[in-house]
Amino acid sequence: MNETVPRNVPTFAVVGRVNMGKSAVIATLLEIDDNELVRISPTPGETTRCQPHRVVFGGVECVRFIDTPGFSRPVEAMRAIQQLHGEGTPGLETLRRFVAEAGEDFGDEKRLLDPLIAGAGILYVVDPAKPLRDDFLAEMEILRWTGRPRLALLNRRDDATGPDEEAWKSRLGGSFNLVRTFDAHHARYEERLRLLKALLEIEEQHREQLEETIRRVEDEWQQRREEAAEAVLRFLESALELRVTATLKERDLHLPSRRERKAGELSKKYFTALAGLERDCVRSLLGIYRHHLLKADTDPGTYHGIDLESAETWSKWGLGRNQLAVIAAAVGGSAGLAFDLMTGGLSHGLGAALGALGSGGVAWFKGGSLPDLRIDFHGGVKLGAGEGRSLAMGPPKNPNFPWILLDGVLVRYRKMLARAHGRRDEELLDGGEGGFTRGFPAERRGLLQKWFVSCLKGAPNRALEPEVFDALLASLEEAERRS
Template sequence: MNGLVTSDVPAFAVVGRVNMGKSAVIATLLEIDDQDVVRVSATPGETTRCQPHRVIFGGRECIRFIDTPGFSRPVEALRVIHSLHGEGTPNLETLHRFVAEAGEDFGDEKRLLEPLLEGAGVLYVVDPAKPLRDDFLAEMEILRWTGRPRLALLNRRSETTGPDEEAWRSSLGGAFNLVRSFDAHHARYEERLRLLKSLLEIEERHRSKLEETIRLVEDEWERRREESAEIIISFFEEALSLKVEATLEERDLTLPSRRERKAELLGKQYFGKLSELEKECFAALLKLHRHHLLKADTNIDAFHGIDLESDETWTKWGLKRGQLALVSALTGAAGGLAVDAATGGLTHGAGTVLGGLLGGAAAWFKGGSLPDLRIDLTGGITLGAGEGKTLSMGPPKNPNFPWVLLDGILSRYRQMLARAHGRRDEEILEGAGEGFTRHFPRERRDVLAKWFNSCLKGSPNRALEPEVFQALVAALEEV
């Protein structure tokens, strides 16, 4: 034998027919989307030997899953095992003889049986959409003869129930201690945890170790949520205080085309930097959640992280008017959604410059298509030394902007959590659907509104951060 199983660590051999999704189940359960670590492929026979995958916490192995070759000739193997045993039901001793004496024609069967003969439990993966044939019944019988704790997993490839699923359940129920459903390409954290808890129902020898493992997984998930909240807090502190500046020469003040071009370039620079901040935020979140094939948008020329040019964005994301009025009153901000076009203190033709900047910003946001939701990006225009004028854009004046930004973060966080590690296609974080912030309880909105306001003023309220942290942790848990 190969020493795949030790007495002090619960081990489960993941077995089944070729291309039933064994490797995908392991990849999703252990959060491994690296093809070099767990190869998920439609090519038959990708797993040719037993490959142990260890779950380690604090440098200590807590549980082990062993990826095995798929059954190749189960009906023929069953006959050979019967002939080796003679009368009665084959047992472990007979299976040991089969592994020792059978030829390499049964190489896959011999290798997948090795961890079971060493003491591993069975995690049997089947696709219930496939017809229940004699070769599957033979596999079940051989696994039953091991006498090991056995869990059968119906690895569904779609949400619909296949015509043979009840037949599968009936046959599996007679050969396995427990039958569960699982979708290796869409399972979220709760379903992965449920599968781990199912192992408690079939494995009594390592119950305390399994309970400890489940507790450690839950603790790790809670730490991830808290670290995610910290990452988002850091993002908002930077994003809501972001400003960009440019110099407008004296001669440009009198040329509308130059003013508009400068305003457009400044707007693109602002949103490019905002997009870069969001990419950094999600790069940290993706690393924390062990995703390599799910990517943040790499386009920094425009702020595609949240499509502020889309009417749908402003319809579904951010707070409603009444909610905005309440939080604006709370923070002392101007009520409503009107554009702040104040020009006090501007001299020497700077009012004309402001008009050009507003025109550029309005063009950026599709002009009059969003008349009540345009963002005034003019954080101020200050006189520079000599003949030039220093233009400053950001942060946006629209009181709904932080809430739309937060909905964009939460929407992509939801997409990230829904991504199973067993998938091998690349995907871009885009986010979709309804927002979350308008459904927040009033107390949470009030805390966040005060903090957003302090960030927009360039001085985040540190005294509020514990409450903000708890508010974001609660929001992430709801997602």
């Protein structure tokens, strides 16, 4: 028995002509963006031997895919097989003789047929933008002769359709059990999952194992989303509690130029620390989703993340001013209501009304403004005689600040999930258009705002965290659907 095709594991050989995207299909399907594991190159014939790739859960191999050399002389190979067989239609035994007796001039064909003879199913990859020539028809015939379960995959490039695509589908439909379309450079999770489910339609022998594999893939994806939500929650909490400190000597307290210089130094220190928190969160997400060529930055010293010093960021990202005013009024009204309860109702609801009015008004007028990072020089902690004051800065006094942070993470999360692992170009995970948070349900906005306020005060509301986690989980799932 061929060692690459175990009897108890569903195995599929990925075959086709050279440079049709076989390796890219495997890389995207199995989320491998490492050339050491799956090498993808525009050079024809890059795969020169059969390379098994195992899908393992809990230490148990669930399914195996074999990357094979591409057909190099299919027409000549077809004729040689027919000559070996004589009259009638060749079958598995004739293919076995061909592999054993043919010379090395058919080396690629022999190597790709070897796992098929041993029992592997077939995933045949073609580029529908290519003309349907005789050599492709010869490949289909040879694969049909194996009698193995066969799925044909039209590997579109950038959603481009060729003039011969309908002809492709017609001819493939006559030789294969199933025909599906796929784009190895852009396929997302749902498309990858659909491809795995398509294998169920052609493989009866290992149906139960394939169903279990699909369940495990779905469970693992949910687990990854939960890990991502936890990483985002940690980032938001750390960012909203972030303060940076410095000491201003007593003799400098009354010198405006030195006070301004110290404020500039603290501001730079604050934004650098904030960018570091964001970078660490993005790196965690990249690790969770197995991206190595998509990077948070090229140089940690130059990472800037969300551009909080851009007026465009503060006007287009996060919530709109009306939304900010509504949720700020609601949270402020809740605080005022607590005051009313403490007074036994003697305030006649004045606390709730004033709280809502004040918070809503601040949110309306400051929601689209630039970040307000100031040092309270008079409020700084006074040190010993002659030592000066210990000063602190952060976070920005803008009600949209937490929402912009969340928008920035969701934008990067969406871009991350939109990148297929079959690509081999390095890319920076920069920002883009925001606006995710503006589409949140009002109930979710209100919940998050309460938690944001508690974090900004330096005392995160732990009782709210389970609900906040669920809200972030739902937000990531929505961003995933928009990727």
